[in-house]
Amino acid sequence: MGKKAPMTLARGLFSLLAWAAQPLLRRKLRKRAVAEPGYAVAVPERFGHYTPADLGQDGRGQWVWIHSVSLGETRAAAILIQALRERLPAMRLLLTHSTATGREEGGKLLRTGDVQVWLPWDTLAATRRFIEQFRPAVGVLMETEIWPNLIAGCANAGIPLTLANARLNEKSEAGALKMGLISKPAYAALAAVWAQSEDDARRLRNVGAKVSAVLGNLKFDAQPDEQLMSRAANWRHGLRLAHQKPVVLFASSREGEELLLLEQLQKQPDLAGAVQWLIVPRHPQRFDAVAQLIADAGFGVSRRSQWGHAADAGDAPPLQDGSLWLGDSLGEMPLYYGLSHLALMGGSFEPLGGQNLIEALACGTPVILGPHTFNFSQASDLAVQAGAAFRCSDMAQAMQRAVALVQDLPALAEAEEQARHFMLQHRGAAAATADAIVKLIRAGRNGNYS
Known part of the structure; x- marks a missing residue:
């Protein structure tokens, strides 16, 4: 002592x-x-x-x-x-x-x-x-x-x-x-x-x-919730059978960042139509405000809290053409990561230091990072070197990279494998x-x- x-x-x-x-x-x-x-x-x-x-x-x-x-x-x-x-x-x-x-x-x-x-x-x-x-x-x-x-x-x-x-x-x-x-x-x-x-x-x-x-880092030893991951796998399978678009998640988004994404969707309609966008804000007190931001930008909003028991027991979330999904629930990040083919990491597109990318990689979900990752600098740099994550200079570049990657199935599969391998290496x-x-x-x- x-x-x-x-x-x-x-x-x-x-x-x-x-x-x-x-x-x-x-x-x-x-x-x-x-x-x-x-x-x-x-x-x-x-x-x-x-x-x-x-x-x-x-x-x-x-x-x-x-x-x-x-x-x-x-x-x-x-x-x-x-x-x-x-x-x-x-x-x-x-x-x-x-x-x-x-x-x-x-x-x-x-x-x-x-x-x-x-x-x-x-x-x-x-x-x-x-x-x-x-x-x-x-x-x-x-x-x-x-x-x-x-x-x-x-x-x-x-x-x-x-x-x-x-x-x-x-x-x-x-x-x-x-x-x-x-x-x-x-x-x-x-x-x-x-x-x-x-x-x-x-x-x-x-x-x-x-x-x-x-x-x-203790977070490399995280094991995603098996029930949530199983439900996510069922949902992804159901979406695939329904010939739905791949899902790109904006994970743990912070204030100001959702507007960056919405502005790009307004400027580039091809980005809006190429994938199913899912936004999960970092702070629960902002769920309603983000829903309003989406509506004000001219998009429909499909909220997780309104999907109901039918979605939980079924093969996929309810499908609404042209709507953005809003993950407004607590404790379900493994579900959101497992459902998604790729994740943009919140906190990294404004000078906020980035949120934890390790949870996404633990679910086998590759990550796209913005320029600001000083809170998780070592994990971010190592993940980029391993091919499990990708760094972009701004939101526009990140969204374009995301759409291109989910449409390149061999490249996406390789990134998913690198995410899993990266986690095993650091336990x-x-x-x-x-x-x-x-x-x-x-x-x-x-x-x-x-």
Whole structure:
């Protein structure tokens, strides 16, 4: 275990600002809850207050605590949790989140005896109450989460807090260096850091982290839901029998990106008619807004939420000539990827860093990327090199490339094979990370975290 984390002037100022910002956080939660009611759930937990008062007390010293801020991190955490349960069958899971979508997804991972709460706001008092309440055997922050008071509190309480599946892009590295008086002591106080790639490890070391190992990306160990993939295969078969067009998915699209696609469909009617376009927005609170964007652009909208039980039990989604499909459901990305012949990756056509392409490749779906993939730079570059993904300079080029590829059946089949092969080559991070966590827990029981 590392040294205790002293209160520095910089962290003291940060703590004062975090305390003063609490009313603003409450107001933000109320506003977010209008569109996403999950933000109104258990608000006192955000400030370190738990109901009932003894929640989690009987698991003190036993909890394996995992924090996954939002949906993507929770899906990565699910892979790690499965590996941990295989090694620790009696494990009691303490699962924390910061977003409503993360908490909803995380609820699916709970077993009897597990507990799920919000991560407290990073004030001295809230983090102290959280630590005293649960006293976990180990803490695992997923990917990028760094909270100075939480990390210092765990260090001072003798709780090994780690950063797993750790990544740090160049933009975040620059931000951390600017805030070095706060961020460097926080990174340095972590008991272990397991990086996704050598580039991530280099940047993490540069901001003060003691990187223990480079273990790869947990998301390569993902296994798509078999039931959803089976339904997708049935739908694809039904569409083929009906001589319908191939499906091209715009996956996890972000605000502003749907307009780019719709503008190209308006300018180039051949693109609109060549394939069946399916749009799945990244954030569920935007489903209705995206449906309106499609209608305003002059296209019909066929929404997944309106396909009904007949589609679920049948051979294909309902067919409507000239309509764009809108995937307005949660937890069905494997269905959408499996149904589609090719995917355009959202977040990469605006300077947002791109969304996770690994889930698409796990479903055997090749990917077309825009120019902005800094959130998943290594995975994106490797997938392009392997022929499982293709990079384009803008939306117009991406859509033209997509239509050309799905119409070239041998080239499409080769890309699908490369996607599957690429995933197999990069598996193993879940087992390695779980083994490292178990080693920390056992070392702690012997009084030695080194």
